[in-house]
Every structure is written in C-alpha cells, then in structure tokens.
Amino acid sequence: MPNLLPLVPAEAGTQLLALDSRFRGNERRIHSSMSDITAPIPSLADRVRSVAAGAAVVGVHFFGSTPVFVLGEQELLFAAEAAEKRVAVHEGGILASVSDGERIVTGGDDGRLVATDAQGAHEVIATDTKRRWIDQVALAPDGALAWSSGKTAQVLTKGRTGKGELRSFEAPSTVAGLCFAPKGFRLAVAHYNGATLWFPNAAGAVPQMFEWKGSHLGVTLSPDGKFLVTSMQESALHGWRIADGQHMRMTGYSARVRSLSWTADGNFLATSGSEQLILWPFDGKDGPMRRQPQMLAPSQARVVAVACHPKQPVVAAGYSDGSVVLVRLDDGALIAARLADGQPVTALAWNFNGQVLAFGTEAGEAGVLTL
Amino acid sequence: MTTPKTTPTPAKIPVTVLTGYLGAGKTTLLNRILSEPHGKKYAVIVNEFGEIGIDNELIVNADEEVFEMNNGCICCTVRGDLVRIIDGLMRRKGRFDAIIVETTGLADPAPVAQTFFMDEAVGAKTKLDAVVTVADALWLKDRLKDAPEAKNQIAFADVILLNKTDLVSGEDLSELEARIRGINPYARLHRTERANVALDEVLGRNAFDLDRILDLEPQFLQKDDHDHDHDHHNDHSHHGHGAHDHHHHGGLKHYHDEDMQSVSIKTDKPLNPDKFFPWVQDLVATEGKDILRCKGILSFKDDPERFVFQGVHMILDGDHQRAWKDGEKRESRAVFIGRKLPIEKIRQGFESCIA
Numbered sequence: 001m002p003n004l005l006p007l008v009p010a011e012a013g014t015q016l017l018a019l020d021s022r023f024r025g026n027e028r029r030i031h032s033s034m035s036d037i038t039a040p041i042p043s044l045a046d047r048v049r050s051v052a053a054g055a056a057v058v059g060v061h062f063f064g065s066t067p068v069f070v071l072g073e074q075e076l077l078f079a080a081e082a083a084e085k086r087v088a089v090h091e092g093g094i095l096a097s098v099s100d101g102e103r104i105v106t107g108g109d110d111g112r113l114v115a116t117d118a119q120g121a122h123e124v125i126a127t128d129t130k131r132r133w134i135d136q137v138a139l140a141p142d143g144a145l146a147w148s149s150g151k152t153a154q155v156l157t158k159g160r161t162g163k164g165e166l167r168s169f170e171a172p173s174t175v176a177g178l179c180f181a182p183k184g185f186r187l188a189v190a191h192y193n194g195a196t197l198w199f200p201n202a203a204g205a206v207p208q209m210f211e212w213k214g215s216h217l218g219v220t221l222s223p224d225g226k227f228l229v230t231s232m233q234e235s236a237l238h239g240w241r242i243a244d245g246q247h248m249r250m251t252g253y254s255a256r257v258r259s260l261s262w263t264a265d266g267n268f269l270a271t272s273g274s275e276q277l278i279l280w281p282f283d284g285k286d287g288p289m290r291r292q293p294q295m296l297a298p299s300q301a302r303v304v305a306v307a308c309h310p311k312q313p314v315v316a317a318g319y320s321d322g323s324v325v326l327v328r329l330d331d332g333a334l335i336a337a338r339l340a341d342g343q344p345v346t347a348l349a350w351n352f353n354g355q356v357l358a359f360g361t362e363a364g365e366a367g368v369l370t371l
Numbered sequence: 372m373t374t375p376k377t378t379p380t381p382a383k384i385p386v387t388v389l390t391g392y393l394g395a396g397k398t399t400l401l402n403r404i405l406s407e408p409h410g411k412k413y414a415v416i417v418n419e420f421g422e423i424g425i426d427n428e429l430i431v432n433a434d435e436e437v438f439e440m441n442n443g444c445i446c447c448t449v450r451g452d453l454v455r456i457i458d459g460l461m462r463r464k465g466r467f468d469a470i471i472v473e474t475t476g477l478a479d480p481a482p483v484a485q486t487f488f489m490d491e492a493v494g495a496k497t498k499l500d501a502v503v504t505v506a507d508a509l510w511l512k513d514r515l516k517d518a519p520e521a522k523n524q525i526a527f528a529d530v531i532l533l534n535k536t537d538l539v540s541g542e543d544l545s546e547l548e549a550r551i552r553g554i555n556p557y558a559r560l561h562r563t564e565r566a567n568v569a570l571d572e573v574l575g576r577n578a579f580d581l582d583r584i585l586d587l588e589p590q591f592l593q594k595d596d597h598d599h600d601h602d603h604h605n606d607h608s609h610h611g612h613g614a615h616d617h618h619h620h621g622g623l624k625h626y627h628d629e630d631m632q633s634v635s636i637k638t639d640k641p642l643n644p645d646k647f648f649p650w651v652q653d654l655v656a657t658e659g660k661d662i663l664r665c666k667g668i669l670s671f672k673d674d675p676e677r678f679v680f681q682g683v684h685m686i687l688d689g690d691h692q693r694a695w696k697d698g699e700k701r702e703s704r705a706v707f708i709g710r711k712l713p714i715e716k717i718r719q720g721f722e723s724c725i726a
Contacts (some may be wrong), residue, residue: 072463073462093460192436215440215449256492
C-alpha cells in the first residue's frame with residue numbers, strides 16, 4: 001500500500017562521523033532476526049513486589065533500600081515493604097526529580113523546588129515568583145543543587161554552615177537539561193544550538209559553550225569528565241570531547257532518547273530510543289568515534305528507560321510495552337523483571353548497592369525487585 | 372518479550388491553535404472558551420501571563436521558541452517549547468480534555484502545526500485539531516497590506532473569526548470576506564462581535580484528521596443545508612452570526628491576492644500512484660517553502676479505496692480512508708494554498724499523474 005512519509009530533507013552540515021550507516025545497518029540485521037527473542041527468557045517477575053501507585057509514575061529514587069516513587073501529580077510514594085506512605089510535596093504536576101540518597105529534590109508546575117528527606121519531611125527550597133515551571137533539577141556530588149525555569153538556571157551552593165549561596169545563569173534559550181560534572185564544580189546546561197559548561201563558583205569565568213545546531217533536550221557528562229553528551233530533538237545524541245571540542249554524532253535511533261545511564265565503570269553510555277538497548281563505548285580517549293555501539297536485548301517494543309547497575313556490568317532496560325529486562329553486558333544474557341502489559345515504563349532505578357530494582361509505568365503500576 | 376495484554380489506546384488529546392494579529396481578539400475568545408459552562412477543562416499555553424482573567428491552574432506560559440530541525444531546513448521549524456510543555460502536561464493527563472495554544476500576534480502558525488508531525492512523542496499523545504484565526508474586521512484590510520504575518524494566519528487557518536463586525540459596515544464586511552476568500556477559500560468563516568461564536572465552531576473540528584477530509588469544495592459555494600460537519604449534534608442550528616458567511620455568496624466579489632493564492636485541481640480520470648507519490652513528494656520538497664497547506668482526495672486506478680492526504684509545507688501525511696461508495700463520483704481533487712504558487716506547474720504535474 002502506498003503511503004506518504006514525512007519528508008525529511010537531506011541533512012546539511014559537516015558529516016563528522018560515519019556512525020549512522022553502521023548503526024542503521026546493524027539495526028536492520030537485528031530486526032530481521034527478531035523472532036529469536038520471542039523465546040522465553042528466565043524470569044524473576046514472580047518475585048516482584050507490586051505497588052499500586054494509582055497515578056503515573058514519573059521517577060523513582062531510593063533512601064537505603066526503600067524505593068520512593070515520584071508520581072505525576074503532587075505526591076511521593078514511600079514504598080517500604082512494611083508500610084507505604086504518601087507525601088504531598090507539590091500543588092500540581094511534578095516535572096523533574098533527582099536524588100543523592102539523602103534527599104529527593106523535585107521541581108513542579110507550581111513553580112516550587114522542594115527537598116524531601118528519608119522521613120518524608122520536606123521544605124520548599126525555592127519558589128518561582130512568576131509561578132513558572134521548574135522543570136529541570138540536578139544535584140552535585142557535594143550536595144549543591146541546580147534547577148531551572150525558562151532560560152534561567154540557578155545554583156544553590158552547599159554552605160559549610162547554614163545556607164549556601166545562590167548563583168544564576170541565563171541560557172540563550174529555555175534550559176532543557178542540567179547535569180553537574182562528577183568532579184569540580186561545573187554545571188552542564190542544555191539549550192538550543194548546544195550546551196554550556198558553567199562554573200558557578202568562578203566569578204568572571206566565561207561559560208564555555210559547545211555548539212551544534214538544533215534543540216538539545218538532555219545532557220550528561222561522562223564519569224571521567226572528558227565527554228559532554230546531549231540528547232537531541234532529532235532522535236540522536238550529540239557529543240563533544242571537552243578538551244578539544246571534537247564533535248561526535250550518535251544517530252540511528254527510532255525515537256528521541258529520553259533516558260541515559262553510565263555503566264559503573266564509566267566505559268559505556270546506555271541509552272533508550274531504539275528497539276534494543278544501545279551502549280556507546282566511552283572507554284578510550286576518542287569515545288565512540290569511529291566505533292560501533294553495542295546493541296543488546298532487541299525487542300519489538302522500544303527501550304524507553306535505562307538504568308545501569310551501580311556495581312556490576314548489568315543494565316536494566318524498560319520498554320514501551322511495559323516489560324523490564326536485566327541485561328548482562330558480557331554476553332547479552334537476559335532476565336525478565338517485569339512482563340509486558342502494554343503500559344510504557346516511565347521510571348526505573350537501582351538502589352545504591354544494586355540489590356533492589358524499582359520500576360513504574362505510565363498507568364500507575366509500580367514494582368520492586370529485591371535480588 | 373511476551374505477548375502484551377491488549378490495552379486500549381488512549382484517545383489523543385486535541386490541540387487547538389489560536390492565532391490572530393495583535394489586538395484581533397484572541398484573548399477575548401480564549402476567555403470565552405474558559406468561562407463558558409461546557410463542563411470541559413482546558414490546558415492553555417499562552418505567551419503572556421496576566422491577560423487571562425480566568426483562574427485556571429493549567430495555564431502555562433511559553434516563550435515561543437522556534438528552531439529548525441535537520442540543521443537549518445526552514446520548513447522543518449518546530450516549536451521546541453511546545454515539545455517540552457506537552458511532555459510536562461501529559462504527566463497530568465486526566466486533568467484536562469483539550470489543549471489550546473495561543474500564539475503571539477506575529478507568529479507563523481506553521482511551526483506549531485509542524486511540531487505535531489515532527490515530534491513522535493507529541494504526536495503519539497496529542498493531535499492537532501484546528502488552526503483558528505481571529506481577524507480584526509476594522510484593521511484586517513490594512514494588515515493584509517502591511518503585515519505578512521496576518522496574511523499567513525488567514526492562509527493557514529481552518530476556522531476564521533472575522534471579529535469586531537460591529538465596527539464596520541455590512542458592505543465593508545462583504546469586501547473583507549471576499550479578500551479572505553481570495554487567500555483561503557477553504558476555511559470556515561464566521562462573523563463575530565467580541566468573538567461570540569458557538570464554541571463547537573472553533574473546538575473539536577478535527578481539521579487535521581485524515582478521516583475528516585470529506586470534501587474539498589470552497590466553503591462559500593456551500594449551501595446552508597449542505598453542512599459537511601458531522602462531528603457534533605447541534606451544529607445545524609444557526610447561531611448568531613455564525614452562519615452568515617453562507618448568505619453572501621451571491622454578490623461576492625472575487626479578489627485575487629497577489630502574494631497568497633490557492634489552487635484547486637481535479638480530474639475524473641484515475642491517477643497512477645507510482646506517478647503521483649514521487650510527483651507530490653518532489654513538489655513539496657522543491658516548493659514546500661511556499662506551500663502553506665495542501666489537502667487531497669485521490670482515486671487511484673484499480674484501487675477500491677479513497678486515498679486522502681494533507682500537508683504543511685514539506686511535511687506530508689496520507690492514508691487510505693475508506694472504500695469508494697456505490698454511485699460516488701470517483702474524482703481526484705487536490706488543493707494547495709501558498710505564496711506565489713507555480714500554478715501551471717502544479718496543474719501540469721498533477722495531470723501527468725493520470726494513469
């Protein structure tokens with residue numbers, strides 16, 4: 001049947017890497033052999049403790065081994081095995097959340113930034129005076145906090161005594177992603193036409209902008225601090241080697257990449273956005289340049305959430321059909337953690353020692369798997 | 372993985388785009404939509420806080436941030452802020468029935484529309500319902516001369532409110548309508564005062580739904596009893612000034628707009644799909660910058676089904692719609708609205724696709 005497809009004109013601009021064609025080639029090959037993976041795989045799904053979240057789950061974090069589900073509206077759901085507790089932290093939708101294990105920081109469409117501790121005690125850290133959405137949040141290793149509304153990114157430094165200091169940065173367009181560098185006090189800010197590294201403590205230091213035309217919707221820095229990677233509107237990742245600004249384009253995805261996670265050893269960046277788990281190698285000085293990604297756990301459904309195990313070479317992948325699998329990177333072996341039910345996985349995380357995996361779906365079903 | 376349990380696909384949230392030049396009455400219309408007792412809840416994306424007097428927790432302030440996808444193709448401009456805001460709003464789905472996007476007075480509606488075709492996540496959860504343009508009857512004539520944005524908004528519209536009709540004479544109104552028709556003969560046109568139109572004339576239009584492409588007759592040729600909308604139940608009553616546009620065709624002058632035209636082509640001979648698809652794709656690839664909207668109903672040779680398509684600039688969307696009915700005239704028809712259209716080239720190209 002003839003069908004018209006959206007026409008996308010050929011891409012102009014410099015072709016820096018030839019990753020695309022290889023990636024697409026492999027993708028096709030995997031698709032054609034896809035019948036293999038319908039074979040049953042070992043399953044731990046019957047060991048999952050299910051949690052009725054009752055509303056879309058948009059994130060999950062841990063205090064120790066207690067998972068805390070972030071719901072689409074208002075609440076955090078503390079899901080300890082003994083007792084569940086709901087804590088209302090926003091008057092409206094929750095747009096972003098982040099945690100360092102000591103507190104969960106959330107941004108909402110009520111224009112508030114709220115920090116919640118393990119007991120459920122919460123305080124409003126900041127309020128946008130115009131009630132604009134606070135839709136990006138990030139935590140630094142030292143406990144400093146960053147958030148944004150509109151074009152303004154703000155940082156609250158970690159004060160040794162009492163309150164820290166507030167710094168702010170105006171991006172050229174709305175901030176679409178925030179991430180602190182693993183070392184040193186730098187904040188990566190994603191926006192239109194690139195990403196900027198900002199040094200909140202270095203007064204007078206010029207923010208370093210890394211340019212690439214287009215809309216950059218998420219940002220991450222490699223654990224060794226050498227690479228800056230953004231996810232783009234055009235179903236692609238863009239990367240820069242920070243030392244020399246060398247570009248790398250990672251394309252071939254079937255959808256926008258919404259979930260990024262670094263493996264424990266920092267050697268791979270696991271990503272969603274394709275009908276298999278995509279892992280880009282970042283172990284050498286050139287990162288993924290001129291190299292192919294690993295592609296594991298192919299499915300008819302799309303990977304929509306990824307979470308690397310904090311210690312082992314294992315990645316949890318959540319799919320658009322609701323399934324969650326554990327993928328062993330050495331050999332691609334799979335174990336099912338949740339069976340497909342047609343509801344996209346929207347939250348996926350390990351606790352800090354990697355013994356508990358928690359996940360939630362758009363339909364408000366959540367689960368906890370203790371290994 | 373395992374076979375998924377079947378879950379019904381949730382209905383997509385309709386999105387109405389509200390455009391209009393500065394001061395035409397967009398905010399008046401928006402306030403009416405939000406305050407009328409229709410029992411529906413709207414999430415509203417506006418570009419300025421404060422103008423709306425209605426208390427609604429789902430009002431989102433947007434900075435219109437247009438960007439070009441694919442490294443600078445002007446026809447693939449998308450509203451990046453909408454992508455983010457709709458992502459955020461969909462976390463609260465269930466709280467609202469529809470979304471209204473109010474653009475600034477100088478905005479081009481195309482990037483808003485293109486966002487719904489170019490972003491897979493937005494397109495999966497929401498659907499473009501219609502572009503509604505509010506025009507100021509007192510100033511439209513001047514704006515059509517000096518403001519290309521105003522002309523764009525008229526050309527792009529599915530529904531046009533010719534507002535503030537109390538400020539001009541009936542004669543001037545007829546002339547304005549003729550000017551509007553010279554640019555866009557296909558939109559539904561309503562004369563209004565203080566944007567007082569029945570809300571089902573602006574909301575729930577399904578103007579971008581391929582299944583709703585029913586006919587492509589210019590609106591002013593249609594008779595009152597020949598209403599082609601079947602999507603609501605009380606549409607056939609004549610409310611206020613809503614139906615006036617049907618009454619004036621008799622003496623309607625024909626205006627030809629120098630910048631913006633529409634071309635309608637048709638044939639009763641079946642088309643060859645192997646010729647048509649490459650032709651139309653090439654046409655929008657080369658002329659898409661100037662083609663604002665296009666639509667078509669096609670009869671392919673040896674094909675028992677109607678094929679329908681629509682497009683915005685370079686983006687095309689099309690599918691088989693339904694079987695041709697017994698006795699239905701198997702005619703292929705396509706309309707293009709655009710700026711300085713190469714009308715002869717389009718006509719000849721279309722005719723070369725006859726099987």
